[in-house]
Amino acid sequence: MLSKVVKEKLVAIVSKENFDDAKTERLVYSYDSTPNLQSMPDAVVSPRNTKEVSEIVKVCNQYKVPIVPRGSGTNLCGGTCPTEGGVVILFKYMNKILDLDEENLTITVQPGVILVDVANAASAKGLFYPPDPGSMKIATIGGTINENAGGLRGLKYGVTRDYVIGLEVVMPNGDIIKTGGKLAKDVAGYDLTRLMVGSEGTLGIITEAILKLIPMPETKKTMLALYQDLEAAAKTVSKIIANKIIPITLEFLDQPTIMVVEDYSKIGLPTDAKAVLLIEQDGSPEVVNRDIEKIIEVCRQEGAVSVQVASTEEEALALAAARRTALSALARLKPTTVLEDATVPRSELAKMVRAINEIAEKYKLQICTFGHAGDGNLHPTCPTDSRNHEEMERVEMAFAEIFEKAVELGGTITGEHGVGVMKAPYLELKLGKEGIAVMKAIKQALDPNNIMNPGKVFAKEDRKRVVITNQGSAFRDDDKNRVVVTQ
């Protein structure tokens, strides 16, 4: 519960209708897209401008009230779950595109703008904003910057980080700073822009962002290749790139995923195929045609059993259907869907997929793997049931092994979903004690009272990943201020 003073001060800043502490209104901000995790905030506030954000932060800093900035709550790492209560900040008013600058090729936006609206505004002017996470129709700019979201085009065009060139940030003490600008070059001091990207709301609140745009590629071509052998698919991936071709899309589905997708959408995939590659190239027509020709050749050389190239838009959509429906097909299998994003260097792809399949077998789980083969970012996905505690334990152990394996192969525990609550226990695996110490020092320097999204990124104790308690979903009851089990 917020104290009376804090409540009064917050109401004075945002006005009564933009402060809510009714139980239902708090409940709907107690979760995000992370399975099985829920915890009540004490209040929800919706500031209308940067000044209000700054004033809110000052009050919270003074009274040491946790702040959880929230976009659309689609992150998969527990990043917006108010595990320590406090105030959820929404950006529903701060959702305007402020400026599209065709001379500097930039777009300036507020944090609540939905990603797809940025992409559309850009393409209306023949420009392109490449980051395209699967959630782009609902994810906000604030959320994608703070998770450094990726997508299907990461291999060729990079991720969110590569397009953020300037920020306005409210720091944990309420100061408002501006970093970067409409500049391609800027070496004035530390690169604070990059520090803020991917900081998961733990270092400050982004209130404005300048994003870089690039010219829209002229055309795009889509093709699909099927393999009877996992290694052959993986080798194709490496060989395409060794041929100095960087496709815009290089997506992969493993056999368990193919079976599930075919069962759901009946698009005619052979269920005995061991791997599917969806490949797309964009650019000028000459380059696209030349690259696609070469890619077809590589696929054949590496023993693809079938190679199809789309000649129309509809055909392209049909070929992409397998990849597009993967999540829908998987999500329908069981009530709970655990979607992860272990990432390895491209060259280790086959090893990683094989290891995942072995681990799934060892723990008697169904784990389907699909993902961005081009950049080694895999999505091992486990359809399960959070009410089955014994199975959830196994899910827990299986993913721990998957993360270990990824790091062992020179990869990471998360390629694009972020650390949040869920990966915090594994962060040391990737960074080592020393790496964590550096990050903690930064956090401590900027946010000494630990009010910004506390409990995220750094593990409190040796806590498990999939479920906080081994009993089921953990729920923080605000009145008693402790974690209670709900199932």
Place this chain on the structure above:
Amino acid sequence: MTTVKEKEMIQEQFKVRMNEDELLNCMRCGFCLPACPTYIESGYKESHSPRGRIALMKAVVDGLIEPDEDFERSLNLCLGCVACETVCPSGVKYGHMLEEARDIVSQNKKYSLPTSIVRKTVFEGLFPHPNRMKNVTGLIGFYQRSGLQSIARKIGFLGILPEHLALMEKVLPEVATVKEMKNRPVHVEPIGKQTHRVAFFSGCLMDSMFMKTNDATIKLLQLAGCEIVIPEDQTCCGALHGHYGEKGGSKDLAKRNIKAFEDLNVDFIITNAGGCGAFLLGYDHMLKNDPIWSERAKKFTEKIQDVSEILVSVNFHKRVRLELSSQIITYQDSCHLRNVMKTASAPRLLLQSIKGAEYVEMKDADRCCGSAGIYNIIESEMSMKMLDYKMEQAKDTQAATIVTANPGCLLQMKVGIEKEGLSNKMRGIHIVDLLLEAVKQ
């Protein structure tokens, strides 16, 4: 107000009756948010989004919150348009959960006396009885013809009604006499070579207030070569009951309809109101646990088809010459027709085949117009916001004719046209009425 006792009972019932698998099946991905009209119009409030509503239902089941006023508010403000279901990667059956939740709330609540009398009259005394429906609608006709309407309008009596109801009164179709309504055909022969034998679900409101549209439907089916059977003992589909927490009532109606259509030996059961059609389609789910009725319900629902689908499937638009004076026409989807019956391209195809007229697609034609059964009367503020948005889009098309495929949507469009002061240059019409107008023989 909901009393403490009522809240406890509601909570208990939630635990017992809500489908836990379905609640858990929502992975909270938020993909449904941009599709939800109430989320958008409420200024992006999660409590008025599908994900939020499901979370609230689950929280009541889990005992994390009480089913208090705010909770009910969230459920009440939902349009039931199920646009959320069409984009859900997890295939969550939101519509079913909503119906169940509303039923639990309304069955465990004592409404204030006036509300409870109205509910009883409407749900038990009126809709299940075709003849009474006709009498009541007949009263509207009497009101219109007797001159009472023009007197009422002159005295400004309607000024005391809320804006929306007053507009509604203005746009009601000219209603047939009770005698006409009670003298309906039961069997109609095809014109030309027979293509199908079909049954026609005439609907309670359609067969009274919108009788002329039903006549037009029958005529089109005839022209499409259909022999048409119209069973006399059919009744209201029960949608209103189902959507407003009177599940028991809708089950009885379902059984009566299944029986009425069972032994007719027809290829299809044709509907011309998206709202009814979609509800009929849900009979199998509604009766799935009923050993006697589940199979029969399944057979029934397999035959349900919207009139535009059958017209397209027999190439009506190619057999019959369709022509209108030069004008732009646009189409507003009926949510239930589109999202539940999955009929979206057939009506568009038919409209595009009309010579002389130009079809222009309206932006967000698939977004709910805010009519949603009786939502526009109960939640008129939200409904009007949605209508205003809709009219903006309609105006952008420069259309002279807005076509719909459901009576509720049609009335709402007409209200919108009145409200915008556009009645001299824009009209709202049911698709079958427009098609019949375009038929050149």
